[in-house]
Amino acid sequence: MTTGRMSVRWRDDALPLALLGPAVLYLLLLIVLPMVQALVLAFQGDDGTFTLEHLRRMTGDVAFRDAIRNTLVLLILIVPAQIVLALVMALLVHSRIRGHEWFLYVYAIPLAISDLAAGILWLSVFTQNGYLNTVLQALGIIKEPIVYLSYENIAMVIGAIVIAESWRATALVLVILVAGLQLIPRDYFEAADLFGASRLRRTVHVVIPLLRPSLQSALIIRTIFAFTTFAAVFALAGRNLPVVAGEAYNWSVVARDPHVAAAYALVLLALAGAMTMVYLRVLGTSETQRAR
């Protein structure tokens, strides 16, 4: 009786629906309506008829293919880095080392920092007169400052963006993973040697499989968010490195062409929608696994 009682919920139909109704309506209104509007903007010509002209303008633009490629490249570099970094952080926090609450707090700080602010933070590090060059020179590693953020050296620019985004968004993955770790019985974490072979093996063979649902959702959420971030790219690379969200922004704010911007919005929504479908699939299977 005691165990069953914890999950007892009041049975009622009218009141909860009245409490939920406004939130549901609001979300649907602010999601469904603009999506319809986006379709209209992207596929309607000036005369009100169906047209592919806006779509063609988008795909015909020089930056389009670069934007897609850059977005994917950044995604492939950033997401694994974040997962590894967050996994180490999460295991440290979860191992209940002295001060683990403070470590969680510190590691989570970037959660409340925007990609724009993170980009500027790392600009102070990577700019030619910045802190990285200062430190390297003080250590005697370099003789004169290196130019990191030049469009002549796109690999370094991408490296800087990867570092800034990994710095910022690892916190999000961390929080998901720590929450996931708490669902795993503590017995799995008993022994004490983190860097001994046994603990490493246990982490790989026991903890990671158990953490799979959390890892999957972290992966998907991060992927969706990676499609929509661009401010860190703007801050570090200016307009030298087009990305999809940045192009959507440019067409809307700079070129003031809502039609092409809407077409870009649809591309982003399609990418995010595909990821959401995958997410729901995964969520569905993990639910059934848990039920079994």
Place this chain on the structure above:
Amino acid sequence: MRGVSRSFGRTPALRTVDLDVHDGEFMVLLGPSGCGKTTLLRTIAGLERPDAGAIAIGGRDVTSLAPRDRNIAMVFQSYAVFPHMTVRANIGFGLRMRRTPKAEQARRVADAAALLGLEALLERFPGQLSGGQRQRVAVARAIVMDADVMLMDEPLSNLDALLRLQARADLKRLHGEVKRTTIYVTHDQVEAMSMGDRIAVMGDGVIVQCDLPMAVYDHPATQFVGGFIGSPPMNFVRGAMSDSAFVAEGVRLRLERPPRAGGEIVMGVRAEHLRIGAEGLPADVLVVEPLGSHALVTVRVGGVPVKIEAPVDIGLRPDERIHVAVDQARIRWMDAATGTAIR
């Protein structure tokens, strides 16, 4: 309470329950987990709506009233002591809600606190109290309301064993002093036996038997009741009648007063009504458990294990062959198919 039923989805939690509780009575609802006893209590409180049936308190139909209009008071299993209020504010909460005059509030809170020995703790917050103290706050908070009916939902189940014994005696004394009509839910049959004026045994959403504690103990209405009440529970041996003798696997018991029943029947007999001696039914000793005041001997009779209360110095060993005499006046017979008692 007349014909109350309630179901959740397609699972019936209460199936047409009838129950009369007398004024000033201490009624215990006893049953295993999931038998519907808590649902019944919550329905009386008004926290659940019955699908059918009616509930009256003191002749007043309260079926469609909100909990606050029923003049009931309830002690919850988790105590539900408000953590953001002092003990004093907790006990006085109901009186404040009823807008009782300030002076009377203070007097009644002081009385209730004195009754439960909480005077020294009035300014504390629940977080600073032990489990037993919180339980007493919950009882005081209910007592102070002067309600027509006190409802208690397993109020002792979260206490440790020693404290539970003490709290049980306290609650019984309290009921003796205030004589409030009380409906008390528990799954602990010892609690039920020791506290209840009457016990309503519930199983599967119905009240199986409602009677005085000793009547329930001596004359269980069904095999379920006999098996639930008593420690150890009643022994049951399945067999059939043949020429005024009860026959089961390997045993034949000649009866002085055979039951009027044919076909498969079950013999029910309590551990204290069996005696190990020179004659009687042949049995093999399985386990001997010395319990201090007596020993509990488990033997095999008629193919099933049977528990016997024996002197602690009985000196038996497992696998020993013995004989068991039955106090025939204390045998209870049940129908094997339905489990109901044959009178």
Place this chain on the structure above:
Amino acid sequence: MRLPYAVDRALVYAVALLLAAWVLVPLYFIGLAAFSTPDAAYSYPKALLPVAPSAETMRFFLDSRGVVSSIVNSFAVALLTIVIALLLGAPAGYALARFAFRGRDAFAVLVLTTKMFPIAILSIPLAVTFLQLGLYDSIVGVALVHSAMALPFVILVTSGVFVAVSHELEEAAQTLGCSRWTAFLRVALPLALPGLAAAAIFTFVISWNEAFASTILTLRSRTLPALVLTALDQSPITFKFAGGFVMAAPAIAFIFLMRRYLLNLWGGR
């Protein structure tokens, strides 16, 4: 291979501290840059310790056109967002925590899905709609989008908060003379207040940080991130450093205030 216990512990703490430094050092640098003289911002090599602190860079930033009003706008949008998101989200979270009802699962899926839905992108078509409705370039329009972004989080956090407040407390209050509503007000709400405050803070963070929608939906009523984003091309580095600091610094306080609820926001999938 087994390491001696002391060595193992030392390594664990070394890694933990190294990762803490990885998070904190860039924050330290931006603080250093924001509170030095504009000359120091261009000089090289830079001082790695606050040897000559100066408010001059910050003053230059705050004196720049539109900065103060954009900070005011950011606050106004964030507060409006908190009001909308909490008014809509807290009742929904409560319903999710307390009731079994038809459509509960469907609603839970809707919340989880919208949590990761890139709502900011929708500001592109919304800008056109808002133009027709007279909401374009207004604080209200931005707050509407921000509260849609925050709403799933508010629902999840408040639902977690109310689950932690036992339903028996509210029921006890009901048997003691409260109606359902007064039981909620007197018992559940006071106990849920810290959690609701955390939800409000997180809502503030979402709104305070959001640049994409704020830029697309405004022209003159810029929020701080919108202003800094649109000025990235033409502004001196001192402006960026000070702006970056003003945007990032509150995070230290925000995360501290809601540290107990962090796992509720993203955990539990």
